[in-house]
Amino acid sequence: MHCVLRKLTNSISRSQFRTKIVGFRSYCSNKVVVDIGQPTPASHPKLLKDGEITPGISSDEYIERRKKLLDLLPEKSLAIIAAAPVKMMTDVVPYTFRQDADYLYITGCQQPGGVAVLGHDIGLCMFMPEVKLYDVTWQGQIAGVEAALDTFKADKAYPMRKLREILPDMLRGSSKLFHNTQTATSTYTELEAFQKLVYCNNVRDLSVYTHQLRWIKSPAELKLMKEAASIACQALLLTMLHSKTYPFEGMLAAKVEYECRMRGAQRMGFNPVVGGGPNASVIHYSRNDQKIKQGDLVLMDVGCELHGYVSDLTRTWPPCGSFSSSQEELYELILETNKRCVELCKPGASIREIHNYSVDMLQKGFKEIGLLKNGGSSSYHKLNPTSIGHYLGMDIHDCSMVSFDAPLKPGVVITIEPGVYIPSSYNCPERYRGIGIRIEDEVLITETGYESKVTNVVVTQVLTASIPKEVKQIESLLNNFCNGMGVENQNNMRATFS
Numbered sequence: 293m294h295c296v297l298r299k300l301t302n303s304i305s306r307s308q309f310r311t312k313i314v315g316f317r318s319y320c321s322n323k324v325v326v327d328i329g330q331p332t333p334a335s336h337p338k339l340l341k342d343g344e345i346t347p348g349i350s351s352d353e354y355i356e357r358r359k360k361l362l363d364l365l366p367e368k369s370l371a372i373i374a375a376a377p378v379k380m381m382t383d384v385v386p387y388t389f390r391q392d393a394d395y396l397y398i399t400g401c402q403q404p405g406g407v408a409v410l411g412h413d414i415g416l417c418m419f420m421p422e423v424k425l426y427d428v429t430w431q432g433q434i435a436g437v438e439a440a441l442d443t444f445k446a447d448k449a450y451p452m453r454k455l456r457e458i459l460p461d462m463l464r465g466s467s468k469l470f471h472n473t474q475t476a477t478s479t480y481t482e483l484e485a486f487q488k489l490v491y492c493n494n495v496r497d498l499s500v501y502t503h504q505l506r507w508i509k510s511p512a513e514l515k516l517m518k519e520a521a522s523i524a525c526q527a528l529l530l531t532m533l534h535s536k537t538y539p540f541e542g543m544l545a546a547k548v549e550y551e552c553r554m555r556g557a558q559r560m561g562f563n564p565v566v567g568g569g570p571n572a573s574v575i576h577y578s579r580n581d582q583k584i585k586q587g588d589l590v591l592m593d594v595g596c597e598l599h600g601y602v603s604d605l606t607r608t609w610p611p612c613g614s615f616s617s618s619q620e621e622l623y624e625l626i627l628e629t630n631k632r633c634v635e636l637c638k639p640g641a642s643i644r645e646i647h648n649y650s651v652d653m654l655q656k657g658f659k660e661i662g663l664l665k666n667g668g669s670s671s672y673h674k675l676n677p678t679s680i681g682h683y684l685g686m687d688i689h690d691c692s693m694v695s696f697d698a699p700l701k702p703g704v705v706i707t708i709e710p711g712v713y714i715p716s717s718y719n720c721p722e723r724y725r726g727i728g729i730r731i732e733d734e735v736l737i738t739e740t741g742y743e744s745k746v747t748n749v750v751v752t753q754v755l756t757a758s759i760p761k762e763v764k765q766i767e768s769l770l771n772n773f774c775n776g777m778g779v780e781n782q783n784n785m786r787a788t789f790s
């Protein structure tokens with residue numbers, strides 16, 4: 293390819309070159325590998341099997357999702373899902389693009405600028421951004437109408453400029469419209485036909501239905517969820533080992549991200565929380581800019597994203613290698629609560645029930661050790677204002693339209709994350725002040741509940757089980773397996789971070 297390009301550039305002017313190079317790319321695309329701006333089985337054979345639209349998810353599964361969504365929608369209704377918008381960091385620098393989970397779930401398309409329409413008569417109709425020479429030169433190829441039909445298996449596809457002509461007719465023929473309110477764009481909301489439906493109170497949020505579908509994961513989705521959890525576990529384990537030599541919040545955040553991405557994750561699911569000492573009591577602490585004091589605990593809440601599916605887990609440990617007696621006392625209470633709540637995860641139970649159980653257990657424990665004097669829930673909330681967990685999937689707080697009262701079903705993944713967050717100024721015995729602990733696992737609900745014995749093999753559903761949480765395991769890990777880890781660069785790196 294390079295040598296052909298050189299020949300081209302020698303014989304033409306610069307502006308001609310730009311036109312030719314784009315032409316050349318699309319010429320190539322017919323013969324060799326179609327570049328649609330995201331991995332395909334042809335361009336990334338190691339990442340995608342034949343028949344997959346995104347890694348691990350086949351076109352049949354995407355088609356099945358659309359069918360199921362249409363089955364949920366009332367007759368004569370239409371669904372509109374726009375892609376996520378590009379968010380800018382400065383006027384010309386965009387943040388890394390992340391596709392809206394509903395748009396990705398229905399189309400498999402990873403790029404901004406598209407609008408997907410789903411209807412009982414039309415099937416999936418994709419309005420695609422148009423390929424402009426300028427954009428191709430600066431940003432590379434994108435998926436257009438052809439990709440919508442060939443790769444994403446849309447039933448119909450049009451360039452975006454046709455939306456104003458075609459969508460109003462579709463809207464006029466529909467009695468109800470459901471749309472993704474998170475990504476609603478003036479491209480369609482300004483249409484008169486849309487406004488008319490709003491005026492007649494016939495426009496609703498589609499996420500009630502998409503979240504219902506996304507709530508229960510398919511075997512293919514679970515495979516990705518397990519892989520995302522496994523990557524985060526491996527990364528956090530290595531970061532734990534790293535923490536003894538490098539007890540710096542920023543370095544541990546960098547380490548965990550590096551290890552996740554080296555294992556194939558596209559990005560972190562959220563900015564890692566690395567809270568040393570009292571910083572652990574800030575639930576979503578993200579400054580990650582301090583040194584962890586000798587003897588303090590560090591809390592790390594991390595998760596990565598793998599092909600659209602995220603993980604989310606938390607461990608708390610003393611980088612020095614041993615828990616103090618007050619740290620251990622609190623840690624054991626949180627650990628016991630974590631284990632009891634994990635056991636409650638089975639079909640029919642709800643997050644709310646498990647949450648209430650955890651509040652009772654923690655409240656009792658806090659009273660026993662003198663952290664809580666009266667039984668008032670407001671004092672309890674000062675020590676733990678969080679929910680015991682949330683649904684997990686394509687988003688960190690996945691399927692927010694599904695109630696925490698919903699009876700859990702096989703195929704749902706939730707987090708179990710009890711914790712205690714004691715501010716330094718809290719009115720309690722001094723030895724507990726400034727301690728923050730959270731132990732978070734991911735639990736997959738299966739038919740059999742927490743675990744089942746099938747031919748003597750224990751089938752466990754804790755997706756984050758591979759990372760230790762017992763005091764003895766953590767101390768042994770830090771004291772027996774950290775020696776000599778990267779000591780040679782220690783001084784240089786400390787100079788950077790302290």
Ligand SMILES: [Mn+2]
Nearest residue numbers: 604707709732
């Ligand atoms: Mn969580």
